[in-house]
Amino acid sequence: MDATRNEALEAWMDEHGHSSNSLAEAVNRALEQVTGRPGGLDGSSVRDWKAGRVRWPKSATRKALEAVTDLPATALGFVPRGRTSSIPAAQQEDPEMKRRTLVGGIAAAAAAPGITGTRRIGMSDVSRLQQRFAEIIASDHRYGGELGIEQRAAVLADEALNLQNAGSATQIVRNNLYACAASFRSSAMWAAIDGRRYADAKTHMREAQALAEMSGDQTIKFRIWSHAGAMYRHIGRPAEALAANDVARNLHITRRDPMLASLGLARQAAIYGAAQDHTSTRRYLEQAEDALQRATPDAYRPTWLLAFYDQAELNSLALSAYLALGDYPTAEFHAHRCLATLRPHMRRSQAITTTRLAHAQLAQGDIEAAVGTAMKVPADAATHHARVSRMLQEFGAALRARGPHSSTVQTWTEHTRNWKAAA
Template identity: 70%
Template sequence: MSAARNEALETWMKEHGHSANSLAEAANRAVERLTGRTGSYDGSSVRSWKSGRVRWPNEFTRRALEAVTGMSATELGFVPRGRARPARAPQQEDDMKRRTLISGIAVAAAAVPGTAPRRIGMSDVDRLQQRFTEIIASDIRWGGQPGIEQRAAALADEALNLQNAGSVAPRVRSSLYASAAAFRSSAMWAAIDGCRYDTAKAHMREAQALAEMSGDQAIKFRVWSHAGSMYRHMGLPADALAANDVARSLHITRRDPLFSCLGHARHAATLGLTGDTAAVHRALGAAQDALERADPDAVRPMWMAAVGDGAELETLALSAHLRLGNFEQAEAHAHRSLALLRPQMQRDRAINTARLAQAQLGQGEADAAASTAMEVPAITATRHARVARMLQEFGAALRAAAPGNTIIQDWTEHTATWRTAT
């Protein structure tokens, strides 16, 4: 009996303009990022995957294809040994519909019959960029809210719809894909920040595909760096490190040291999960060196502003040392981060204040820790999922560390006021 063709892989290749040879080349580059050695795939390898002759590739092949496509091996139509190839599930149908949208088929935006096609230009891209500025401002202030996620996702669709609203020059088309990827990555980050990880994964896959079509290195870096943060927050350090490696391997990190700084700093925060103190120190040292080499006057995306002033590096160093249990160092980074954060960065200020409280509690300073935690505004403590979870964990640790201390009663009474304040 002949092998069943891998229709899911064939469909993905068609939608993303890949031939057998170009996918093989992309997979080879992914293997090199993962292992340090160039892969040996060629067009015949890909044809074997498509034909179904290879139903379940080896681990390195699966990881390479997942890095290239942003999809799992099973979503790409591969079947683990011993299992039958499943019929396409409703969720897979939904994913296919979303990827159809990504490919630019936006019927609702078609030009009105009988009228001359409108020319889509950079002024349309500039208008989208202004909306992106508004999304970033909302994220900086509140973060994690479903409303931010929904607005960002809708604007990503709007950017895609413009592809078919008129004639589009290649440069404008790339910019529209970059705008769509930027909005989708903001939707992804809002979902991560709100601890809605399944939704974040769906946004991630679309953002990765859009970023590839745009060819924009900065947005590729943002998407993969966000992916690393997502896996770190999920407690999956191996996946987080792999995603960080993709971001750090992009040539924009060699062209602009500030991107290198952010890549190393986020890598350090993930390494904190592994308990490798030496590796954390190396990564933070590399981040600091890159920050010092970066041109402060270079033009960069607005979402890099906190990296340029050092606030993001201090924030990620705080996270790394807190994970390692280096509470004194964590406290020092917390104070520096809070001093550097701009006033409008209320979400980050609340998160780092909660982390400062954890660092103080780790040093046995229960009273000081509780006082610090009480500085988090009630509206952030109750409406931001990640902050709320951190403060719940802090409360449990406080009760365990200082049983019988009157500060426990103060903390309980304080948290009770949150319900009435909001």
């Protein structure tokens, strides 16, 4: 006999705008909260549920699905093994009436366990917050360091926390809300670091760390401690930078995902560059390269990691390390490699890399090439991004020290005057 379609699940998906793929992704995220490992579901898994080919998913999958939908599996049309469906076939029933009946039944099941009038907070609320987080990430890579990004991320962190008190929720949903709040607070932290507002960055860091602990989310813990390492590197405290980055690198998730391991190793190399340790810099960069080559492209990874970490970013960190070491030819090599593969949306990274390339060229005495490179930095980054502005000021000072009255210096001075006029 043909399997009976799970019309209750289909109705819930229609009401909540879920495709088979998007529901699979949501359940995979919830599975990671339940088991500590990402789920392996895909669109075909959900299609099997809808078609009735799988009538009673495995225990962990059911718990994750219930967390996503805020409904018991039986209310979603699943039937425990050994039982038959209590929903009779109704081949002649009007389809629209059937849909309304199913949706009404689901709504009743959702309301039954709770207190009348109490809002139920679910994974759909988490999904909306995660979409806002993706928007923050996109703004950061386009503009970077702006106070507005920091403030917006902080407001969204509070919004995620406020949902904890807005209604009833499962523990998995609450853990996800804490993870969302930690994610937003870590973005506020990074925006403050990028804007050289280090006192504010430390405040965001402390709040992000506490939220990450409550969430139990290893990937966001990694992001926060890795950002802390970058912050201490930027303010010239390499010992604390190494200690913070070691916390990130020692999380068990880095043993499971070579891409996270690679990022931790590459940032460790940048810290050793700032500490003038040539041997450790080279060793960690080699290990980062090896780990990145082992990273499988189809593994589930958080949005913030996929948005920026790749071969280009590894070369960017190598550029930073070798520039700090004074190995300018190697720094220039990595700058060109980075710019050749940098994704178009990484506008802030392009400005930073271009500025560092100009520094490497100037240090080798290639003055005209260095000025030509520096002039390629967009005016908005040159005038509004704190790190880029600072590096360009240092570039101008080094250029004038080489020949204060040269025509190249005059060209640079006129160019920077036009930047300021356009700001």
